[in-house]
Amino acid sequence: MRLLTRTMEAPTASPRCSTSWNPPARVYCKRSVVKVLLNESLKGSNTLSLPARAKALVELENAGDLPEACEWASHQGLELVPLGQGSNIVLAGDIDALVVRLVNRGIDVLEDSDSSVLLRIAAGEDWHSLVGWTLSRNYFGLENLALIPGTAGAAPVQNIGAYGVELQSCLERVYATEIATGKRLVLSRAECDFSYRDSIFKASLRDKVVITAIELRLSRHSTVNIEYPALASHFQGRVARNVTPAEVFDAVVGIRRARLPAPSSYPNVGSFFKNPVVSEGDAARLAGAFPGLPQFQSGQGKVKLAAAWLIEHCGWKGFREGEIGVHPEHALVLVNYGSGTGQSVLSLAGRIARSVEDMFGIELDIEPRVYGA
Numbered sequence: 001m002r003l004l005t006r007t008m009e010a011p012t013a014s015p016r017c018s019t020s021w022n023p024p025a026r027v028y029c030k031r032s033v034v035k036v037l038l039n040e041s042l043k044g045s046n047t048l049s050l051p052a053r054a055k056a057l058v059e060l061e062n063a064g065d066l067p068e069a070c071e072w073a074s075h076q077g078l079e080l081v082p083l084g085q086g087s088n089i090v091l092a093g094d095i096d097a098l099v100v101r102l103v104n105r106g107i108d109v110l111e112d113s114d115s116s117v118l119l120r121i122a123a124g125e126d127w128h129s130l131v132g133w134t135l136s137r138n139y140f141g142l143e144n145l146a147l148i149p150g151t152a153g154a155a156p157v158q159n160i161g162a163y164g165v166e167l168q169s170c171l172e173r174v175y176a177t178e179i180a181t182g183k184r185l186v187l188s189r190a191e192c193d194f195s196y197r198d199s200i201f202k203a204s205l206r207d208k209v210v211i212t213a214i215e216l217r218l219s220r221h222s223t224v225n226i227e228y229p230a231l232a233s234h235f236q237g238r239v240a241r242n243v244t245p246a247e248v249f250d251a252v253v254g255i256r257r258a259r260l261p262a263p264s265s266y267p268n269v270g271s272f273f274k275n276p277v278v279s280e281g282d283a284a285r286l287a288g289a290f291p292g293l294p295q296f297q298s299g300q301g302k303v304k305l306a307a308a309w310l311i312e313h314c315g316w317k318g319f320r321e322g323e324i325g326v327h328p329e330h331a332l333v334l335v336n337y338g339s340g341t342g343q344s345v346l347s348l349a350g351r352i353a354r355s356v357e358d359m360f361g362i363e364l365d366i367e368p369r370v371y372g373a
Contacts, residue, residue, distance in 0.1 A: 202369065
């Protein structure tokens with residue numbers, strides 16, 4: 001591989017992304033030619049459409065080129081930051097790093113039996129397209145996770161979940177490349193340390209590895225999960241054995257499209273805040289003080305509360321200040337209406353969180369990762 005650098009002209013030079021930075025014109029590697037773009041805009045690479053630039057950016061179609069990209073970044077004194085479709089990040093400023101977009105493709109069937117199938121999926125595969133592909137081949141288990149934006153490689157980072165199902169229920173392994181050494185790693189489900197919207201990739205391995213592929217074990221039997229209130233209401237009392245995975249897929253797509261704005265129309269990252277998890281005692285206290293607060297059993301004596309309800313009851317739903325606001329139909333969704341910045345998004349999120357804590361005594365955590373702060 002040969003890495004070629006090309007400087008992109010910018011309207012103005014960013015404090016963190018100086019146009020005076022001059023790396024070598026090219027770096028010789030072994031297999032192909034990959035362009036490294038300098039001072040590259042990331043506005044079209046994040047679904048909040050926030051203005052920011054990467055000091056350097058490279059797009060790789062082959063995960064085997066990652067070790068050499070890591071080496072190149074190290075020689076330039078740059079950190080390496082992986083980026084998928086940018087659907088779960090807030091860019092608070094420019095990124096003083098080599099941003100790597102891994103766009104590898106491929107789905108391999110590793111095992112196939114009467115009861116299950118084991119798939120290895122390249123990190124660059126589009127998640128929603130993957131869900132549709134598995135369903136078309138009668139591989140079941142992902143239907144509830146339809147229409148979640150992002151790539152397969154990003155899915156383990158926050159243990160994506162929706163409508164009563166989380167990725168950890170079917171994930172077997174994660175393949176990754178260690179940024180510091182270029183070493184290839186394989187992590188089991190247990191080693192991923194999954195929890196609600198969290199994993200080792202948001203903690204001790206954040207920006208220390210690049211996920212290159214995942215393995216999923218899916219069922220050959222069409223057992224569905226329609227216990228989540230929105231799905232239970234949609235199917236109006238039908239028993240699960242009489243509902244097909246295709247019907248669940250269609251229902252989830254319909255519900256999500258009705259409730260959540262498309263980033264192409266209203267730039268957003270979906271749910272901005274996690275649903276807080278509290279003790280059963282705190283949940284009972286809150287239920288007495290605030291009748292109607294939606295609560296869901298989370299196991300191990302914990303109860304999950306609806307963050308959207310908390311935010312709405314603090315008066316934020318439909319709020320707008322300049323180019324940033326809260327969507328009028330869903331209080332969990334923060335929207336960039338035009339030329340908003342990452343700093344203004346985070347400022348509004350902080351005000352919302354403080355008001356919820358003042359009214360309910362509950363801390364809200366945000367879902368997206370923040371870069372450039």
